[in-house]
Amino acid sequence: MKLQSVELRRISMPLVAPFRTSFSTQTSRDILLVRARTDVGEGWGECAALVDPRYSAEYVDGAADVLRRFLVPAVAAVPDLDANAVGRVLSPFLGHFMAKAALETAVLDAELRAAGRSFGGFLGAATDRVPCGVSVGIMDSIPALLDAVGGYLEQGYLRIKLKIEPGWDVEPVRAVRERFGDVALQVDANTAYAVSDARHLAKLDPFELLLIEQPLPEDDVLGHAELARLVRTPICLDESITSARTAAAAIRLGACSIVNVKPARVGGYLEARRIHDLCAAHGVPVWCGGMLETGLGRAANVALAALPNFTLPGDTSASDRYYATDITEPFRLSDGHLAVPTGPGLGVEPDPARLDAVTTSVEELSL
Numbered sequence: 001m002k003l004q005s006v007e008l009r010r011i012s013m014p015l016v017a018p019f020r021t022s023f024s025t026q027t028s029r030d031i032l033l034v035r036a037r038t039d040v041g042e043g044w045g046e047c048a049a050l051v052d053p054r055y056s057a058e059y060v061d062g063a064a065d066v067l068r069r070f071l072v073p074a075v076a077a078v079p080d081l082d083a084n085a086v087g088r089v090l091s092p093f094l095g096h097f098m099a100k101a102a103l104e105t106a107v108l109d110a111e112l113r114a115a116g117r118s119f120g121g122f123l124g125a126a127t128d129r130v131p132c133g134v135s136v137g138i139m140d141s142i143p144a145l146l147d148a149v150g151g152y153l154e155q156g157y158l159r160i161k162l163k164i165e166p167g168w169d170v171e172p173v174r175a176v177r178e179r180f181g182d183v184a185l186q187v188d189a190n191t192a193y194a195v196s197d198a199r200h201l202a203k204l205d206p207f208e209l210l211l212i213e214q215p216l217p218e219d220d221v222l223g224h225a226e227l228a229r230l231v232r233t234p235i236c237l238d239e240s241i242t243s244a245r246t247a248a249a250a251i252r253l254g255a256c257s258i259v260n261v262k263p264a265r266v267g268g269y270l271e272a273r274r275i276h277d278l279c280a281a282h283g284v285p286v287w288c289g290g291m292l293e294t295g296l297g298r299a300a301n302v303a304l305a306a307l308p309n310f311t312l313p314g315d316t317s318a319s320d321r322y323y324a325t326d327i328t329e330p331f332r333l334s335d336g337h338l339a340v341p342t343g344p345g346l347g348v349e350p351d352p353a354r355l356d357a358v359t360t361s362v363e364e365l366s367l
């Protein structure tokens with residue numbers, strides 16, 4: 001396969017409701033899509049980077065720039081391209097995992113569409129539908145939170161994840177437990193605490209949470225290992241896991257007993273599968289994280305979440321959790337599950353009219 005041209009497209013997608021985390025409140029998503037045109041057809045990749053470097057060091061204008069200047073030219077120079085070559089040819093460029101993931105996914109999508117293979121079939125999906133959880137933002141009040149959680153449970157979500165931060169943690173969890181009983185429940189702090197908060201975080205132990213996600217800063221692996229000795233609730237890492245190597249180190253150091261696998265955060269679906277396999281070898285369960293993707297990224301995540309060691313419901317929610325109108329056919333929850341796409345490649349593609357309606361810029365990179 002040979003890369004002939006790449007389109008960098010920016011789309012602006014309003015969220016159905018503000019989404020507040022410990023690091024920001026977002027009301028819309030400014031998303032970069034990568035469209036790879038090759039001699040055997042085209043493929044799509046979605047870059048998960050936020051508009052500002054608050055979840056990780058990446059941000060969407062920076063991702064577009066690193067793709068334009070370094071990543072796309074390097075991949076375009078490969079004479080006999082396949083998805084396995086992308087990680088190798090991009091490894092001299094450090095970091096920029098979300099930008100790399102978008103490009104690798106676009107190349108993989110083109111390759112698989114041309115071969116008539118689905119993402120799930122290629123990655124090793126073991127099931128045709130995946131159980132889904134939902135991520136619930138920090139709310140203005142406990143009653144508002146309980147209304148939101150009640151609504152998601154009525155829609156059929158099989159697991160609730162509450163965003164927490166200092167000042168919004170024990171009480172919201174207590175309220176959800178008192179109202180909804182033993183629903184599958186976990187929390188995500190997005191790095192908002194310090195290991196000195198261990199005694200406070202241990203107050204969550206009586207609520208039998210599935211896990212506490214990324215309580216401490218990304219680089220505080222040793223702090224997570226110390227916290228895991230002071231808190232009974234299992235520790236799950238998200239931001240800290242940037243590769244299979246960092247996953248192996250975190251597990252060996254006792255920093256986590258569960259991993260949130262996010263292809264965008266680790267440079268793509270091939271590395272994500274390596275993390276899945278490594279965690280399986282260590283008996284560490286994984287689940288698929290979310291970055292408020294459109295149906296393009298959502299399709300790839302659902303295929304990944306079908307691998308056998310994804311034993312916990314992920315943040316693979318339905319399209320309407322975030323968007324009133326998706327750019328692809330929407331993913332709809334059915335009995336708390338999403339069906340794994342079976343078509344070639346991602347198995348979905350953008351509807352041209354819907355795509356045009358949200359497009360804010362299109363740039364053709366000639367190679």
Ligand SMILES: CC(=O)N[C@@H](Cc1ccc2ccccc2c1)C(=O)O
Pocket residue numbers: 019021026029050055135188190238289290291292315
């Ligand atoms: C579903 C979920 O909680 N995702 C991330 C946080 C996150 C990720 C990407 C975002 C993009 C725009 C606005 C908020 C966002 C929050 C997480 O697991 O930590």
Ligand SMILES: [Mg+2]
Pocket residue numbers: 188190213214238239260289
């Ligand atoms: Mg998280």
